[in-house]
Amino acid sequence: MTLKAGSILTGTIVNITNFGAFVEVDGKTGLVHISEVADSFVKDIHDHLKEKDKVKVKVLSVDDNGKISLSIKQAIDHKKSVKPIEIDWEKKNTQNAVNFEDKLSRFLKDSEEKFQDLKRHQDSRTRGYKKNTSH
Known part of the structure; x- marks a missing residue:
């Protein structure tokens, strides 16, 4: 499968740095920048991710050089995770x-x-x- 922007896939974290995590998807490695890990501010990425974790990612872009930009927070289906408040x-x-x-x-x-x-x-x-x- 070719990676294209907007695709949501499952990948494995292969390396974690101070600025993000490298995730292997379909035999290729892409970067999830620290700002794309969670909806809230992420001070230490190690509090959210560990190597060899399986994560759902959204492909943000694939440039001409083959660099893959990924997002974990955009791959979350917010419709399922947010429950409406019921008022009587x-x-x-x-x-x-x-x-x-x-x-x-x-x-x-x-x-x-x-x-x-x-x-x-x-x-x-x-x-x-x-x-x-x-x-």
């Missing part, structure tokens, strides 16, 4: 509803009191002041 929309949380109602009524009461205080303050300031109607 029928279930009502009555405790939050009561708390919300209490908070709302308390807010309205406080707001009305503050409004009345502001109105009294403005009325007391304008009592001694008469509008000048003549210009």
Whole structure:
């Protein structure tokens, strides 16, 4: 089978370096760069891979010189590995509803009191002041 970009194959890790892992696929060796090992940051590649491990890889590119660029993280089927969160929309949380109602009524009461205080303050300031109607 000829290696072509986009193919997903199984290979064997033959060597690990600080910058990546060399994986043998179909009798040829390609490089999985350290940035293509996992979705999260990889500080030490040895924490994720060991020599002779079988890994699923995606062929990213094959250049004219025969260099093969591979990815482990892109070979993972994310649709299978990520489960959607199930939400029960029928279930009502009555405790939050009561708390919300209490908070709302308390807010309205406080707001009305503050409004009345502001109105009294403005009325007391304008009592001694008469509008000048003549210009």
